[in-house]
Amino acid sequence: MNNDVHVVDNLIGRDYEHGFVTDIESDTLAPGLSEDVIRYISEKKAEPEFMLQWRLQAYRHWLTLHEPDWAQLRHPPLDYQEISYYSAPKQGGKKLQSLDEVDPEILDTYRKLGIPLEEQMLLAGVAVDAVFDSVSVVTTFKEKLAEAGVIFCPISEAVREHPELVQKYLGTVVSQRDNFFAALNSAVFSDGTFVYIPKGVRCPMELSTYFRINEAKTGQFERTLIIADAGSYVSYLEGCTAPSRDENQLHAAVVELVALEDATIKYSTVQNWYPGDRDGKGGIYNFVTKRGDCRGDRSRISWTQVETGSAITWKYPSCILRGNESIGEFYSVAVTRGKQQADTGTKMIHIGRNTSSTIVSKGISAVQGSNAYRGLVRIGQRAANARNHTQCDSLLIGDQCSAHTFPYIEVRNPSAKVEHEATTSKIGEDQLFYCRQRGLSAEEAVAMIVNGFCKEVFKELPLEFAAEAQKLLNVTLEGTVG
Amino acid sequence: MNTSAQAKHWYQQVMAESAPQPLESQLPWWQQVRRQARESFARVEFPTRKHEAWRYTPLDKLLQQSFVPATRDPSLTLGQSRPDLAIPGLDAYRMVFVNGHFDADASQLAGLPAGVTLTSIATLLHEQPQKLAALYQQLDTASDNAFSALHTALSTDGLFIHVDENVHVDKPVEVVFVAAPGEQAVTSVPGIIVSLAAGARATWIERYTSTGQSFYFQNVLARIALGPGAKLDHYRVVAEHADAYHLSTIHVRQQAASDYRAMTMHLNGTWLRSDWQVDLLGTDALSSLTGLCLVNGSQLSDVHTRINHSVPACKSYENFKSLLLGNGRMVFDGSIKVQPQAQQTEAVMRNDNLMLSDDAEVDTKPQLEIFADNVKCSHGTTVGQLDAEQLFYLRSRGIDRHTAKQMLCQGFLGEITAACALPELRAYAEHAIADALAAASGA
Numbered sequence: 001m002n003n004d005v006h007v008v009d010n011l012i013g014r015d016y017e018h019g020f021v022t023d024i025e026s027d028t029l030a031p032g033l034s035e036d037v038i039r040y041i042s043e044k045k046a047e048p049e050f051m052l053q054w055r056l057q058a059y060r061h062w063l064t065l066h067e068p069d070w071a072q073l074r075h076p077p078l079d080y081q082e083i084s085y086y087s088a089p090k091q092g093g094k095k096l097q098s099l100d101e102v103d104p105e106i107l108d109t110y111r112k113l114g115i116p117l118e119e120q121m122l123l124a125g126v127a128v129d130a131v132f133d134s135v136s137v138v139t140t141f142k143e144k145l146a147e148a149g150v151i152f153c154p155i156s157e158a159v160r161e162h163p164e165l166v167q168k169y170l171g172t173v174v175s176q177r178d179n180f181f182a183a184l185n186s187a188v189f190s191d192g193t194f195v196y197i198p199k200g201v202r203c204p205m206e207l208s209t210y211f212r213i214n215e216a217k218t219g220q221f222e223r224t225l226i227i228a229d230a231g232s233y234v235s236y237l238e239g240c241t242a243p244s245r246d247e248n249q250l251h252a253a254v255v256e257l258v259a260l261e262d263a264t265i266k267y268s269t270v271q272n273w274y275p276g277d278r279d280g281k282g283g284i285y286n287f288v289t290k291r292g293d294c295r296g297d298r299s300r301i302s303w304t305q306v307e308t309g310s311a312i313t314w315k316y317p318s319c320i321l322r323g324n325e326s327i328g329e330f331y332s333v334a335v336t337r338g339k340q341q342a343d344t345g346t347k348m349i350h351i352g353r354n355t356s357s358t359i360v361s362k363g364i365s366a367v368q369g370s371n372a373y374r375g376l377v378r379i380g381q382r383a384a385n386a387r388n389h390t391q392c393d394s395l396l397i398g399d400q401c402s403a404h405t406f407p408y409i410e411v412r413n414p415s416a417k418v419e420h421e422a423t424t425s426k427i428g429e430d431q432l433f434y435c436r437q438r439g440l441s442a443e444e445a446v447a448m449i450v451n452g453f454c455k456e457v458f459k460e461l462p463l464e465f466a467a468e469a470q471k472l473l474n475v476t477l478e479g480t481v482g
Numbered sequence: 483m484n485t486s487a488q489a490k491h492w493y494q495q496v497m498a499e500s501a502p503q504p505l506e507s508q509l510p511w512w513q514q515v516r517r518q519a520r521e522s523f524a525r526v527e528f529p530t531r532k533h534e535a536w537r538y539t540p541l542d543k544l545l546q547q548s549f550v551p552a553t554r555d556p557s558l559t560l561g562q563s564r565p566d567l568a569i570p571g572l573d574a575y576r577m578v579f580v581n582g583h584f585d586a587d588a589s590q591l592a593g594l595p596a597g598v599t600l601t602s603i604a605t606l607l608h609e610q611p612q613k614l615a616a617l618y619q620q621l622d623t624a625s626d627n628a629f630s631a632l633h634t635a636l637s638t639d640g641l642f643i644h645v646d647e648n649v650h651v652d653k654p655v656e657v658v659f660v661a662a663p664g665e666q667a668v669t670s671v672p673g674i675i676v677s678l679a680a681g682a683r684a685t686w687i688e689r690y691t692s693t694g695q696s697f698y699f700q701n702v703l704a705r706i707a708l709g710p711g712a713k714l715d716h717y718r719v720v721a722e723h724a725d726a727y728h729l730s731t732i733h734v735r736q737q738a739a740s741d742y743r744a745m746t747m748h749l750n751g752t753w754l755r756s757d758w759q760v761d762l763l764g765t766d767a768l769s770s771l772t773g774l775c776l777v778n779g780s781q782l783s784d785v786h787t788r789i790n791h792s793v794p795a796c797k798s799y800e801n802f803k804s805l806l807l808g809n810g811r812m813v814f815d816g817s818i819k820v821q822p823q824a825q826q827t828e829a830v831m832r833n834d835n836l837m838l839s840d841d842a843e844v845d846t847k848p849q850l851e852i853f854a855d856n857v858k859c860s861h862g863t864t865v866g867q868l869d870a871e872q873l874f875y876l877r878s879r880g881i882d883r884h885t886a887k888q889m890l891c892q893g894f895l896g897e898i899t900a901a902c903a904l905p906e907l908r909a910y911a912e913h914a915i916a917d918a919l920a921a922a923s924g925a
Contacts, residue, residue, distance in 0.1 A: 070534075073853075134558040381841075396855035400822065410538075411865040414806075414837035420848070423711075426855045461705040 001381040009368040016274055016309075019244030021216050022105050027223060029086040030174050035059060037085050040186055041465065044086065045156045045190070048163055058176035058186030065180045071343040072372040073168060074310055075248070083250055085188045087215040089132055110472070122225035129193045129209040131222055133476040143203065148204050148393060151196040152233075155223055158194035165196055169227050172258035173293045173320070181252040181287040181314075185221045189254065192222035197263070206462055208233050213242035213284065219250040226256070227375060228263035235266040237465055244273040245423070246282045248311060248410035253288045261296030263325065266304070268461050269317075270469055273309035278367075280339030283311025290317035292349075294326035294355075302329040303346065304460040306469040316374065318347035321383075334368030336401070345375035345392075345406075349391035350383040350416070361392040362454050369450060372404040386416045394424040395453055397446075447474045483800055493523065496632065496669065505607055511615045513606070515722075519634035528628045529675035535740035537844040539784050544727050544753055549699050551636050552581035552663075553671035566660050572906040574656040574687065575600060581662055582670035583639045585849040593635075595647035598684075599653060603673055617675060621705055630731055633671050633703040640673030647709070652905060653863050656684040661692040661700060661726065665769040668721075674704035678712035685715040687907065690722050697725035697752070704732045707738035710764060716744040717907060721914065722751035724778070731757045736796075737913060738764025745902060746773035746802075748783045756785035761795040762789070770799040774898045775912075776918045777810035777842065784813040791824040800831040803898055805891055807913075811840035817849040825854050831861035836868065837893050838887070838922070888919050 029037065039057055042052040047452045056260045067078070074379050129139040129152065145152045151162060159166050176186040193209040223394075228234055242249065251273065257265050268291075276283025294299035303317040313336075318327030330346040348357035363371040394403035405422045427449050435445035451458070451470060497520065506513040528545070529536035554617045567578055567588060580586035580847060584602030591600055592750050634682060641657050659672055678684060686882035702723065708714055722728050728751045734741055748754045760769050775783040790796045804812040814833045835844045848861040895915055902908040 066586065266726070359923075394850075394852070396852070399825070399855045401855060402853040403850070404852065405848075405861070407848060407863070407867065409844070409846045409863060411835075411837070411844040413843060414840055414867050416865060417867075418839075418863070418865040420846075420861075422848070422861045424850055424852050424857060424859040426857070 001072045008095060015339050016244050018272065019243035019274060021243040021448070022108070024339060025089070027086075027088050027216055028214055029084050031084045032081050033083070033085060033188070039335040041086050041188060041190055045159065047156075048187035049114040051159055051164070051430050054171070059185050062180070062183035062187055065183060067180050067333055071314055071374070072315060072406075073087075073341050073343050073371065075312055077285065078250060078251050078285065080184070082217070083219040084115065084215070084217055085221070086190055087217060087218040111381065114410065129207075130211060131191055131193070131211045133405040133420070133427055144204070144340070148199060148201055150203055151194065152207055153157040153194055154191070155192040155194040156464065158225075158471045160195070162196070164196070165227065166225070169256070169258055169437075170225055172401060173291050174254050174289050182254050182289040183474040184250050184255045185223060186378040187223045189223040190321050192224045192253070193228040194224075195234060195236065197228045197234045202452060203234040206237060208239070211238065211240040212302055213249055213251065216245055217247065219252065222253045224253070224255040226265055226267070228260065228463045230261040230263060230264045233264045233461060235268070236423070237268045237270070237462060239270045239274060240273050248276075248282060249284050251286045251288070253311075255288070255290040255317075257301055258418060259292065259294050259296060259299035259301050262298045264300045264302075265292065266302045267292070267317070268465060269305040269307075270465055270472065271305065271307045271309055271313070272472060275338060275340050276307050278338045280311065281407050283340075285312045286310040286314065287312075288315040290315060291320065292318065292328070293320045293329060294323050296326070297352070297365045298325045299323050299325040300327040300329075302460070303329070304331045305333070306332040306456060306457070306472065307342060307344060308472050310342075313342040313344050315344050316346055318349070319357060320349045321352045321357065322353065324351055325354045327355070330357075330359045332361045333364070333454045333457045333462045333469070333473070334362070335364045335366070337366035339368055339463045340372045343372040345373045345377040348378070348386070348388060350377075350379045350386040350390070353382070353384045354386070355383055356387040358391040359388070359392070360456050362457055363392070363403055364395040364397065364450065364453070365394065365403045368398070368400045370402045370404075372406060373422075374406040374468065376408040376410070377418060377420070378410045379413050379418065383413050384415045386413060386420045388416075390420040391451070392422045394422075397422065412420075483618055490732060492548065493632075495548055496551060496636070498709070498794070509607070509611050509617065511900070511914075512604055513613070516635055517620060523628060523631035523635055526626070526628050526631060526672065529674055530859045533584070535786060535815065537783070538811070538815070539755060544699065547667060547697070547699070547727075549667050552583075552668035552698075559911070567660070569656065569687070569775055569906050569910050570690075572654065572656065572904065574654040577641065577655070577657045577660045578655070579639070579641065579672055581668060582637070582659070582672035589810040590655040591875045595649065595772045597649035598651055599642065599644040600641050601641050602639055603675065605827065606642055607638075608673035608741050617677070621675075629729055630703055631702055633731070633815045635668070637671040637673045637703070639674070641675040641730045643684070643686065645678045645684050648681040651684040654687055656687040656689065659688075659690045659700070659702075661690070661698045661723065663692075663696045663698045667696060668699055669699040669701055671701050671703075674702065676704070676714070677707040678709055678714055678900070680709040681711045683713045683906070684707065684716075684835070687717040687904075688717065689719040690728065692723040692726060696724060697723060697727070699727040700729070702728075702730040704730065706732065706742070707732045708736045708742055709735070710737045711739045712737070714743070715903065716742065717755070717902070717904070718746040719745065719911075720747065720751060720753070720756070721749040724750055724752060724781075727752045727753040729755045729757070732759070733757065734769065736760070736762050736764065736767040739766040740764065740794070741768045743770040744772070744870060745898065746771070746785070747911055747914070748773065748785075749776040750776070750778065751781065753782045755782075755786065758787040758789075760789045760798070762791050762798065763793060765793050765795045767796045768798070769796070772801045773803075774798075774895045775802065775804040775812060777804060777812050777914065778806070778918055778922065779808040779810060780839065781808070781810040783810070785815070789818045789829070789849055790821070790879045791819065791827045791829065792821045796824065797814040797825040798830075801898065802833050803895055804835045804844070805895060806835065806837045806839060806842035806844065807918060811843040811845070814846040814848070816861070817851065818861075820854050820857055822853040825856040827854065827857040827859065829859040834894070835865045836891065837865065838867065838891075883922050887923070891919055
């Protein structure tokens with residue numbers, strides 16, 4: 001194995017491939033947070049008065065809150081006055097008519113990241129909203145989507161053009177007072193994506209948002225709101241990257257999903273923020289609140305996440321199963337290596353009758369990574385015949401990593417059936433031996449075993465992204481076994 | 483009055499009633515232990531639902547009661563005639579404690595082999611205080627929670643078992659704690675110290691029962707130390723009065739290759755909690771915690787386990803099953819911690835709950851914290867009701883609904899009871915389960 005150890009050492013040093021910085025001029029607000037900053041953001045976005053008041057309410061509530069400390073995470077205290085709450089590429093603010101008007105540097109950035117923004121990438125069949133620091137720079141396929149009646153636009157635009165929808169749904173799933181980071185986001189969110197699928201419409205293409213943090217010392221606070229009206233269907237994907245910087249940057253997003261009667265929302269995330277270097281210097285602190293509300297009967301929300309980046313991941317995409325016969329799903333692969341820490345999981349709140357939920361969580365800890373699953377399954381008193389199956393498995397690679405499981409199960413209805421299973425183990429010597437004996441290198445063997453371990457989750461991803469996720473996982477884990 | 487104010491009031495009342503012990507002035511170390519406990523009780527907060535370990539364990543009902551310490555009347559004894567003092571047919575050494583105080587007359591200790599000490603802590607305090615002092619020095623007497631502090635501040639008696647190196651105790655030791663409340667509700671605070679030296683073996687039955695009047699609060703603190711290669715089979719039968727409160731805090735410290743197997747039965751009591759802290763300190767040690775909980779009426783049955791693997795190659799095994807018969811609540815909070823150096827750990831945790839009524843509640847929290855990679859750990863939890871198909875199968879064979887239900891429940895709990903190596907105790911447990919099922923279906 002000595003030889004392998006050598007290969008391993010080489011590979012551990014592999015750099016984060018999206019770590020480049022785009023050199024463009026930008027409007028960046030001086031660091032600091034106050035009511036004036038919020039007024040500035042709101043004014044910059046030309047928001048109606050109700051939005052400003054909503055933000056201020058959130059800010060005043062945030063001042064009374066404390067950062068949560070219950071997660072299995074360690075980090076130096078965050079200074080919220082050190083962060084810049086708004087940064088936009090110089091041309092931002094005015095509406096872009098076509099891709100030609102986008103700064104070529106930015107287009108180049110997305111090209112390097114492999115995100116199809118050009119219209120000729122039609123074959124990819126994915127509509128993309130590209131968010132660069134605090135603003136959405138471009139949204140593709142808007143016209144084609146509009147034909148189907150689908151609204152897909154930056155949330156800042158939705159606030160101006162569809163205030164009735166925004167006012168009706170914003171904050172109804174994750175309230176401004178929900179938690180520390182959600183309150184902060186509500187106060188200062190700058191952009192994000194808004195999706196509305198009208199009654200009975202099956203969204204003709206995959207929707208996608210690509211988040212990129214570029215500017216130093218900024219935080220990204222995006223807000224996503226997806227509403228699937230009765231009988232509609234949408235599949236949505238988000239991806240994220242950031243440059244390699246020595247300081248830690250904060251990303252505190254809020255995602256709200258609303259599924260009305262018979263509607264289905266499939267939300268997939270491939271999160272690849274900059275994880276920091278091998279000594280744990282730099283990296284994104286990812287504190288995200290994601291929640292879906294199965295408001296109508298027979299509605300369905302499915303979360304799939306592949307978390308490979310971020311120095312810290314704190315996120316619990318949840319489902320409130322309010323409608324009868326509604327379905328909630330959570331499929332997750334979280335990989336931590338180096339000094340990365342992840343505390344992630346889900347909440348399934350069963351309220352309606354005959355509701356069911358599935359949780360599949362796969363945690364992989366390598367080198368000194370720390371990975372925790374934290375989940376709640378609550379079966380309410382009226383949730384007759386509720387059904388939950390939870391499986392969370394952890395794979396340990398290296399003797400300094402750690403894996404934790406903190407499931408909470410609360411059952412208040414006797415007709416419920418709840419099952420929870422968890423295992424933790426390292427890759428079996430016998431499995432490795434079997435593969436190597438058939439001529440695979442240690443690297444290939446590990447990649448094969450890990451991919452098998454994650455298969456259940458990958459099969460939930462849209463096809464194009466499943467391949468990407470698999471590649472990402474291989475890159476992340478290369479060189480972690482010896 | 484809010485909970486903390488209530489708690490304070492409760493504290494003052496209990497403390498005021500606790501008479502200073504005449505022995506204290508002669509034994510400065512003991513005086514100090516008690517004083518420290520009093521101080522830390524005054525300092526530490528009473529747990530509330532905001533404390534993670536008490537999240538699902540409501541204390542309001544307990545704190546609303548007022549208790550007087552049961553230290554007042556140590557002369558209270560029971561006659562030998564009470565049949566409940568022995569498990570029928572079981573040949574055992576027997577010790578009886580009434581309200582936490584040793585009752586020599588009701589006990590049966592004849593024929594103890596050499597090298598086995600079975601006595602009360604009070605006796606030891608009078609006769610060999612230096613021995614107890616030495617033990618206390620090894621024990622961690624710091625009280626990090628209010629109930630342990632309260633216990634240490636009030637406790638003057640309890641069980642003491644010591645088995646010398648390589649001595650095997652030939653018969654089980656049955657220790658019965660009888661609550662005999664008088665006109666006023668009492669809190670009794672028996673301490674338990676069990677230490678097995680290297681290679682020693684014993685079977686110990688710890689049983690709680692009552693004379694059947696009124697309610698009381700049993701606050702037990704047990705400390706168990708197993709030397710290298712020692713083996714302890716520990717059976718716990720908690721059958722308190724239906725209105726009684728019971729808290730057992732059990733600290734277990736295990737040296738290399740020791741073997742600790744505990745089987746707990748929560749059979750009765752309005753508020754029952756068993757709180758384990760197991761430290762595996764030597765390699766190749768094995769710890770097995772199993773149990774069954776019958777949750778009648780609106781009772782609370784709560785099992786907390788903390789297993790700490792701090793050395794390589796230890797095994798731990800947990801399996802708890804509960805049967806909810808009324809509108810009560812079952813809480814299971816298990817945690818396995820595998821420290822970085824504890825490679826080759828094997829840990830398994832299971833918790834299965836069967837709900838037979840509409841308003842019951844199950845809160846379960848099986849946790850793993852793993853800092854080593856060469857480990858095999860798993861946990862599994864289920865919550866459900868009786869399988870309709872199984873019921874149908876039995877009924878189609880002419881078995882009436884009640885009997886069929888009973889058979890299925892007995893079968894569900896059978897996995898736990900079947901592991902009981904004492905046939906008399908197993909029969910006793912099965913009988914208790916049948917009684918509870920009959921009572922629940924009759925109601």
